[in-house]
Amino acid sequence: MTIKYFTNCKTLDQLKQEYKRLAKIHHPDCGGDDATMAAINAEFDMLSKKLPKETATGETYQPRDEEREAPEKFREAVAATLNMDGVTVELCGSWLWVTGNTYPNRERLKEAGYRFSKNKVAWYWHDESSISHSKKRYSLDEIRLMHGSETIKNQGGKLAGAQVGITLA
Secondary structure (H helix, E strand, O other), X not given: OOOOOOOOOOOHHHHHHHHHHHHHHHOHHHOOOHHHHHHHHHHHHHHHXXXXXXXXXXXXXXXXXXXXXXHHHHHHHHHHOOOOOOEEXXXXXXXXXXXXXXXXXXXXXXXXXXXXXXXXXXXEEOOHHHOOOOOOOOOHHHHHHHHOOEEEEEEOOEEEEEEEOOOOO
């Protein structure tokens, strides 16, 4: 299989950021077509099994199979947020965070596997394999600084503008 959509991705985190960017352009709910999205999904599935993960310090490592999250779970979590009005979706490391006017969408978020953090006043999604073992509680801003973030603002049912954060080593 030739790589067409994810040519510059060197780590799993970069792959996820690029997938999210491509999904907001090519997903059928956002005006894209099914064939293009299927090709993007196939590439994402293949590369998610091969690319190394990146730690908070910028080091890369090859995770064992039991540490890898299922790419279809990540795709479903992203797709669940595509047409929500008044919310902001961020990818921080391998976690998705949803903020803004989430109350009207709380049932959809729960169905998609998101959980609510009272301390951060935000919904989050992560695969079970990416549980933090740290006892320290970080604010959402601290998480953004440690892992970087890609923010997609949802305005009026359409996704607009992406802003990529910098991962600090």
